[in-house]
Amino acid sequence: MDGQSEVQAMDADLARRLRRALTGSREELFITMQDPAPEVLHTALRNRALNELHLLALLKRRDLGEDLLRAIHQTENARQSHKVRRALIRHPHLPTSLLQTLLPLLHLFELLDICFLPGVAPDQKLAAERLIIQRLPTTPLGNKITLARRATATVVAELLKEGHPALMEPCLENPRLQEMAVARFLRGVRxxxxxxxxxxxxxxxxxxxxxxxxxxxxxxxxxxxxxxxxxxxxxxxxxxxxxxxxxxxxxxxxxxxxxxxxxxx
Structure with missing residues (x-):
């Protein structure tokens, strides 16, 4: 096969994959979600058969670019599915602007999970911690106790500042609590x-x-x-x-x- 024939064969194969991405069945879409071509994946987002499970399968891939992640975010499924939003947030290539939009939609302990994701970027962790701390005034005591046991050094130090008797032991038991945070508490009014x-x-x-x-x-x-x-x-x-x-x-x-x-x- 000469060079021109190879190009024609490649173009025909891409056209076939694009057509399947746009019109394929739900079962075929799961195959499309593994396609290496970004244009095929972008096309698949317009398929009427697309649902939450397809997007969750796609978001397991770590080779997705920012443009595709933005396109996923704009789909109706992403707007309606908490699982899809959570999977987007966990993706290592999610743009910071989208992260700031999506993080406030997470539940308290989902935010905490973000802090401990392997390879989490420092700005992602910091943003999640800030949201947790902002929610503390309205967080029930039982959730605060659980949070005190599991939280990051920054969050547990904030909980210790409250000086609530029920929070003291869980905070002090947290292995991430730092001595400087305890010393700071001892200098405080609580x-x-x-x-x-x-x-x-x-x-x-x-x-x-x-x-x-x-x-x-x-x-x-x-x-x-x-x-x-x-x-x-x-x-x-x-x-x-x-x-x-x-x-x-x-x-x-x-x-x-x-x-x-x-x-x-």
Missing amino acids: ADAENISIIARHPRWKARKTLRTAILKHPRTPGIWFALWLPGMRGPEIIQLAASQRLTPSQKSWIKQEMRRRGLA
Whole structure:
């Protein structure tokens, strides 16, 4: 076969595939969804037999370009199907502009799933986290507790800020929670005697030197923690603690007693 004949054969094959893409049955469309030619896939989006299952099959492909993803987004199936919108959001080549349009349509824990997708882009994760945080004021407590156990470092730090007793343990157990977030909470207005003690008792956090110092400098820290921790502190640490301007008279009394016992006063 000469070159011209090969071109004619290729053109005929493409024409056949385009015709099948436009007029083929539902079963034939599943075959078309695997076609390598973008123009064939674009044509298939106009097929009256196209449904949600075809688009979900197509979106499993990772070689789709931005133009095709935009075209999928504009189909009636995409506008009506939550599953298709979710599959679009999960596609690694989805344009940022479409991502910003689609993310707000996801449910709370679907947004969280986006944060943990393998290979998720930093801007996708950040956008999902921002939406989760925006929804926190209207999120039921039960969902917040589940979220506290599973969330990213950014989201769990935001939940910890609330200082709700029911959220403290789940937040503190979250392996992604960072020490700086706990220290920041201890400097905030929501830290009270109850949740300060929850942190002080927690096996993961109670031995952190920075957090112990922050707890002992807090005016709402119960006296029991001074009684338990001061004997184990070095002299210079106690002297430095005694200089804190945040301490209450009773807290200062605990420290002075320990300093007298050691001959530091």
